[in-house]
Amino acid sequence: MPFVTPATLQAIAILMKGNEMLDLRTEKLEEARKIANRVLGNGIAPNTIYRWIRKGSNGVRLEAIKAGRKWLTTQSAFNEFLKARTESALQDDAVPDTENGIPADVSQEELEAVGLL
Numbered sequence: 001m002p003f004v005t006p007a008t009l010q011a012i013a014i015l016m017k018g019n020e021m022l023d024l025r026t027e028k029l030e031e032a033r034k035i036a037n038r039v040l041g042n043g044i045a046p047n048t049i050y051r052w053i054r055k056g057s058n059g060v061r062l063e064a065i066k067a068g069r070k071w072l073t074t075q076s077a078f079n080e081f082l083k084a085r086t087e088s089a090l091q092d093d094a095v096p097d098t099e100n101g102i103p104a105d106v107s108q109e110e111l112e113a114v115g116l117l
Helices: 006-015 032-040 046-054 075-092 108-113
Strands: 065-067 070-073
Touching: 032 046, 032 070, 032 075, 046 070
Parallel strands: none
Antiparallel strands: 065 070
């Protein structure tokens, strides 16, 4: 972990006080890249981790803080990110209710109008 002074940690803890995921009083900060590689295997591109932090994936962002040139997070924040990302992906993959392969919210008239009936 990069060197971080106690004063810096205290300032970060104050800034993050309302954030339940990154409780710096009880959790160890690590480089997001190292956690990702440990959990998902080597080969996670730095750009991917940066995108997870800045823009998110499946509508979920990885909670992290920037200290110097490194992005730091906690193991529990990373686990929560993966869990939320998976739940979001499963919801996106949900198949709409259908009848005979036709979505239930499409009317007979709509299908006739586009030439499908």
